[in-house]
Amino acid sequence: MNDVSKYLTVTALTRYIKYKIDNDENLRLVFLKGEISNFKEHTTGHLYFSVKDETSKINAIMFSSNAKKIGFKITDGMKVLIVGRISVYEATGNYQIYVDEMMEDGIGNLYLEFEKLKKKLSEEGLFDKEKKKPIPKFPEKIGIVTASTGAAIKDIISTIKRRYPICKTYLFPSLVQGENAADDIVNKISTAQLYDLDILIIGRGGGSIEDLWPFNEEKVARAIFSSKIPTISAVGHEIDFTIADFVADLRAPTPTGAAEMAVPNITDVVKHINNLNIRINESINTKINYQKLKVDSLRNSFILKNPMLIYENKKQKLDLLFENLNKNIFINLSNKRLLIDNFKNNYIIKNPNILYEKQKDKLLNIIQKLELVNPLSILKKGYTLTYKENKLIKSVKDINKDEIIKIKLHDGLITSKVIDKE
Amino acid sequence: MTKEKKFEEKMEELENIVNELENGNTDLDDSINKYTKAMQLIKECDEKLKNVEEQVNKIVLENGEIKDFNIEE
Numbered sequence: 001m002n003d004v005s006k007y008l009t010v011t012a013l014t015r016y017i018k019y020k021i022d023n024d025e026n027l028r029l030v031f032l033k034g035e036i037s038n039f040k041e042h043t044t045g046h047l048y049f050s051v052k053d054e055t056s057k058i059n060a061i062m063f064s065s066n067a068k069k070i071g072f073k074i075t076d077g078m079k080v081l082i083v084g085r086i087s088v089y090e091a092t093g094n095y096q097i098y099v100d101e102m103m104e105d106g107i108g109n110l111y112l113e114f115e116k117l118k119k120k121l122s123e124e125g126l127f128d129k130e131k132k133k134p135i136p137k138f139p140e141k142i143g144i145v146t147a148s149t150g151a152a153i154k155d156i157i158s159t160i161k162r163r164y165p166i167c168k169t170y171l172f173p174s175l176v177q178g179e180n181a182a183d184d185i186v187n188k189i190s191t192a193q194l195y196d197l198d199i200l201i202i203g204r205g206g207g208s209i210e211d212l213w214p215f216n217e218e219k220v221a222r223a224i225f226s227s228k229i230p231t232i233s234a235v236g237h238e239i240d241f242t243i244a245d246f247v248a249d250l251r252a253p254t255p256t257g258a259a260e261m262a263v264p265n266i267t268d269v270v271k272h273i274n275n276l277n278i279r280i281n282e283s284i285n286t287k288i289n290y291q292k293l294k295v296d297s298l299r300n301s302f303i304l305k306n307p308m309l310i311y312e313n314k315k316q317k318l319d320l321l322f323e324n325l326n327k328n329i330f331i332n333l334s335n336k337r338l339l340i341d342n343f344k345n346n347y348i349i350k351n352p353n354i355l356y357e358k359q360k361d362k363l364l365n366i367i368q369k370l371e372l373v374n375p376l377s378i379l380k381k382g383y384t385l386t387y388k389e390n391k392l393i394k395s396v397k398d399i400n401k402d403e404i405i406k407i408k409l410h411d412g413l414i415t416s417k418v419i420d421k422e
Numbered sequence: 423m424t425k426e427k428k429f430e431e432k433m434e435e436l437e438n439i440v441n442e443l444e445n446g447n448t449d450l451d452d453s454i455n456k457y458t459k460a461m462q463l464i465k466e467c468d469e470k471l472k473n474v475e476e477q478v479n480k481i482v483l484e485n486g487e488i489k490d491f492n493i494e495e
Contacts (some may be wrong), residue, residue, distance in 0.1 A: 138430045148481065154493045157479055166471060171491050191482065198430070270471055273433075276440050277464050283443040283458045291450050308432040 010089070019358035020089040021095060027086040032058075032097060033105055036078045041067075051082060051097065060084070072104055077106035078208065110209060117243060121218070126225045132249045133230040133260070134168065141168045141200035142262055143229065145188045148173035152236065152255040159259035164266050170195055181214035186223040193228055200227055201258045202244065203234025215244040224248055234258030263292035266408050277414040300337065379410035396421050429470055440460040 008016075015359065020397040021027055034051035041047055045064025050057050060082070074080075104179040142160065146152045148171060160167055170186035175181040185202065192200050202224060204212070214220060215235050221243045224231050233248035234255045245251040252258035303309060349355065371377060379385065386393040393399055399418055407414040427435075439460045443453060481491035 023437070136430050138428075138433055140429055148491075157491075157493050166473070169480065169491075170488075171479070171481045195482070198428075266471060270468075273436075273464060273471070276436055276460075279456060280440050280460050280464075284453060287443070287450060287453050291446075368473055385492060411457060 013229055014088060014090045014093055017095075018090060021086055021088055024086075030082075030084055030086055030097060032082040032084065034058075034080065034082070036074060036080055037076050039076050041074075047099075059096040060099050061096055062102065065366060066100055071208070072100055072101075075208065081105050086367050098165040101286055104209065108212070110213070110216075110402075114243070117216070117218055118220070118246065120245065121221055121247065126221060127246045131225075135230050135232065135250050136198045137264060138264060139167055141195070141197045143170045143172060143192040143195060143200040144236075145172045145185060145192060145200065145202045146204050146255070147176045150205055151201060152176075152234070155205075155254070155256040156234070156259045156346055159256050160263050163260065164263035164269075164272055166266065167263050170197065175214075177207065177211045177214060181266060182217040182220050186219050186292045189220075189223040197229045199232060199254070199262050200229040201232045201234050201262060202248065203232075203252070203255050203258060204236060205255060206236035212242055215242040217243070220244055221247045222404070223354075233261055263374070376410060379408065384409055429467065432463050432467055434459055439463075440448065 014409050034049060037050045037052055037057075039047070039049040045061075045067055047062040047064075047067045049060050049062075052058075062084075081103050082097065083101040084097045084101050086095055086097055088095045125131065133215050144153065144156055146156070153171060157169055159171060170192070172192050174188040175184040189200070189202065204215070212235055215233070224233070224244055224247045230250070231248040232250045232252055233242070233244045234243050234252045234257065235244060236254050241251070250261055252261050298304070343349070387406045387408065388399060388403060393405065399405065399421060400419060401418055403418050405416055405418060407416060436466065439456050442448060443460075466485050478484060479491045481492070482488055
């Protein structure tokens with residue numbers, strides 16, 4: 001009976017079970033829904049938790065590589081949908097689910113609802129920029145619609161007190177989660193309208209998407225939209241927007257943020273007023289000094305100080321004109337005189353006989369030239385002209401022996417007979 | 423008696439006057455009137471800011487009753 005070889009080691013048994021489970025088709029890809037408990041995030045980023053329902057529980061591990069892809073904050077009690085595989089961790093002998101993907105249960109429906117409402121209200125113009133009321137810079141009374149307990153109201157009031165202690169606050173305590181929250185919020189928003197408020201902050205602290213759901217409801221959106229008081233939404237969730245955020249006049253990421261946006265810092269306001277005080281004094285002084293300077297400069301103006309100058313100036317001008325007049329007449333006169341003198345001194349007029357002399361010279365000249373060409377003048381030198389019957393003889397051939405010729409000298413005629421010719 | 427102007431309105435009026443005096447071509451008489459008005463506004467705003475009483479926090483109850491509201495810190 002004591003055949004030791006029959007006994008298995010723990011390791012062997014565990015390995016066998018692990019082998020069986022790992023090879024089961026149905027356990028390789030498991031879709032699981034349940035509620036998270038014992039949630040722990042290890043420093044390595046791996047997530048350790050259990051998934052349970054009313055009667056059962058399974059351990060779960062999600063490695064950091066997959067955990068990084070989760071788009072929401074995991075808390076105990078959260079209902080989730082999980083995709084993973086089942087295997088055994090040999091060291092503890094525990095079977096567990098190795099989670100590949102995890103999403104919030106119900107979120108799918110809520111998300112669709114949210115998108116549908118957002119589209120509808122957006123088309124109706126509830127989110128339009130032009131419809132947003134301006135937030136007063138220096139509110140004196142601020143209304144707050146939120147729970148009377150919890151971090152949100154504390155954060156808002158203490159922030160306002162720290163920044164702008166002169167501001168009064170009016171809390172309209174409201175449910176902020178659960179079935180009746182939306183109706184209560186709507187009621188409180190409408191009650192707040194009866195008070196003379198400058199700003200209305202509507203919000204709550206952070207929470208799961210279900211917790212924040214009242215702020216995604218249509219009636220809340222419409223109540224915020226119809227508020228006469230400028231609204232600031234303050235739903236504590238940094239990442240996603242709620243419908244209330246879209247419809248409010250201003251959206252703050254947290255209740256503290258809402259209080260910071262609602263009131264200025266009192267020291268800044270004091271500084272601002274001091275600054276305005278300095279500016280207005282400077283500008284009025286500049287203005288007065290400028291006017292003073294203007295009056296002074298008028299009073300000291302040369303002309304007002306020396307009124308005689310007005311007369312003297314005119315007189316001087318007159319003198320100048322008179323002088324110019326005299327000068328011009330004289331110049332005109334002397335010019336004319338000069339012209340007359342010029343005529344008088346003209347050479348021709350002074351020597352009129354020169355005109356005659358010139359003509360006489362010219363005539364003599366002509367006479368002389370005529371003299372030169374007169375054939376008779378050659379005769380004076382001893383040359384003669386020979387005529388036969390009044391015809392000038394130029395060759396011996398024209399003349400015969402015994403013919404009568406006439407020889408002309410400068411002072412007379414010789415009648416001769418040709419004795420011979422050669 | 424007309425209701426006293428809100429701090430917000432006073433600040434706005436004050437800023438408008440300062441801008442007007444700095445940029446505008448208001449004549450001297452008008453400027454001095456505006457300056458006097460601005461000085462009054464500065465005094466009032468300053469008093470309001472310095473007059474820090476204990477912060478007034480109220481809670482409006484369901485029945486319309488208004489009570490002091492204190493946050494425990």
